[in-house]
Amino acid sequence: MSGSSILEAIDLGIERGGRQLFSGFSFSLSPGDIVHLRGENGAGKTTLLRMLAGLSRYGFDGVVHRHSACLFLGHQSAVKGLLSPRENLHWHPSGESFSEDQAIDEALAQVGLYGYEDVPAAQLSAGQQRRVDLARLYLSQKPLWLLDEPFTAIDTKGMARLQQRFVEHAAAGGAVLLSSHQALDPSVNAQLLDLPTGRRS
Numbered sequence: 001m002s003g004s005s006i007l008e009a010i011d012l013g014i015e016r017g018g019r020q021l022f023s024g025f026s027f028s029l030s031p032g033d034i035v036h037l038r039g040e041n042g043a044g045k046t047t048l049l050r051m052l053a054g055l056s057r058y059g060f061d062g063v064v065h066r067h068s069a070c071l072f073l074g075h076q077s078a079v080k081g082l083l084s085p086r087e088n089l090h091w092h093p094s095g096e097s098f099s100e101d102q103a104i105d106e107a108l109a110q111v112g113l114y115g116y117e118d119v120p121a122a123q124l125s126a127g128q129q130r131r132v133d134l135a136r137l138y139l140s141q142k143p144l145w146l147l148d149e150p151f152t153a154i155d156t157k158g159m160a161r162l163q164q165r166f167v168e169h170a171a172a173g174g175a176v177l178l179s180s181h182q183a184l185d186p187s188v189n190a191q192l193l194d195l196p197t198g199r200r201s
């Protein structure tokens with residue numbers, strides 16, 4: 001076991017719907033890592049990320065050591081349509097809550113939602129709703145980020161800003177594992193982790 005790792009996944013195997021998605025899959029994340037999890041549709045990226053976050057153990061084999069608190073953002077929006085962006089960000093299913101309106105408003109400004117703080121989220125576009133979720137990346141103190149398709153519905157400029165945020169988080173000693181079908185900018189210097197082979201490059 002590495003003393004400095006943020007997460008270790010050892011000999012993971014996952015079976016879903018009677019199919020073995022992968023087996024013998026091991027990797028670790030250290031402070032400063034940005035790792036891009038890749039794989040075809042149905043390869044098991046969402047399943048793996050949920051298991052790493054401790055949200056599911058169904059069909060799961062192997063051991064996960066999380067040495068840090070983790071922020072998981074799923075690929076489906078967790079935003080409640082009847083609540084405003086500010087209200088949505090006051091709480092999180094993980095129990096991490098943010099009580100300062102000023103900090104929340106600053107995070108919303110970072111994701112381009114200045115002026116939308118009090119609008120019912122149902123009135124926002126798909127990309128704007130996704131940005132409400134992503135504002136948590138400016139609020140959370142958790143070192144480990146597990147992000148499932150964070151670029152979904154996000155425009156080119158937003159994608160660039162998001163990648164810059166990953167770099168900032170890694171430079172501050174955090175680690176990011178994200179799934180995406182889109183290539184990251186080379187300046188991010190992300191490592192690649194492929195399903196089902198487990199090849200890392």
Ligand SMILES: Nc1ncnc2c1ncn2[C@@H]1O[C@H](COP(=O)(O)OP(=O)(O)OP(=O)(O)O)[C@@H](O)[C@H]1O
Nearest residue numbers: 016017019021039040041042043044045046047048
């Ligand atoms: N609740 C479930 N019951 C049975 N099979 C499931 C369940 N959830 C997912 N699966 C299966 O597990 C496999 C992996 O699904 P998963 O969503 O993890 O893939 P993915 O790599 O994230 O795909 P995509 O790129 O399309 O988002 C799929 O074949 C899917 O049908």
